[in-house]
């Protein structure tokens with residue numbers, strides 16, 4: 533089985549994915565880290581030096597390469613992965629892939645991301661909590677169309693990562 537986690541920045545794909553991989557004893561892959569390995573620079577540098585369009589093309593290509601492998605794994609995607617090109621179609625077309633949308637409330641996303649915004653190039657320019665909230669509200673509204681195409685939706689607005697891992701496992705049974 534391949535499990536693909538989708539959701540907004542800060543929804544917990546990387547954190548939940550790592551824990552889930554330990555419980556299910558499946559290898560964990562993070563699409564952002566895979567891209568950084570292949571490109572040999574950080575995501576922030578890809579955005580600033582090569583631009584977002586370049587990043588989206590690489591992201592789509594690396595996603596397709598990973599999902600075409602016969603190995604089983606848990607993949608944490610980037611926050612924008614399903615929202616560009618044919619990426620979400622590609623994910624849902626694979627019958628050996630279970631896609632899971634980690635759904636997190638606007639309030640919680642703002643709380644989590646305000647201290648981590650500088651690690652995320654799309655948020656780095658925002659100056660205060662109000663701007664962060666306004667940006668995320670609009671962005672999440674646009675992106676929810678893609679996230680909602682996932683096979684399963686799991687709420688991840690609590691502080692407790694283990695609780696979310698349990699919810700995911702119950703949905704997989």
Ligand SMILES: Nc1ncnc2c1ncn2[C@@H]1O[C@H](COP(=O)(O)OP(=O)(O)OP(=O)(O)O)[C@@H](O)[C@H]1O
Nearest residue numbers: 541542543544545546547610611644690691692693
């Ligand atoms: N219930 C929870 N599940 C996951 N992460 C949580 C939870 N509560 C708090 N966090 C924190 O939220 C932050 C964001 O999580 P994470 O980096 O896993 O998000 P992400 O979805 O991978 O984001 P991105 O799309 O930017 O890669 C982390 O610092 C994590 O510790």
Ligand SMILES: O=C(O)C1=C[C@@H](O)[C@@H](O)[C@H](O)C1
Nearest residue numbers: 541564575610611612652653
């Ligand atoms: O939501 C997004 O578009 C992004 C999320 C991160 O995971 C990275 O993939 C990058 O910072 C872009």
Ligand SMILES: [Mg+2]
Nearest residue numbers: 545546608609
């Ligand atoms: Mg991540």
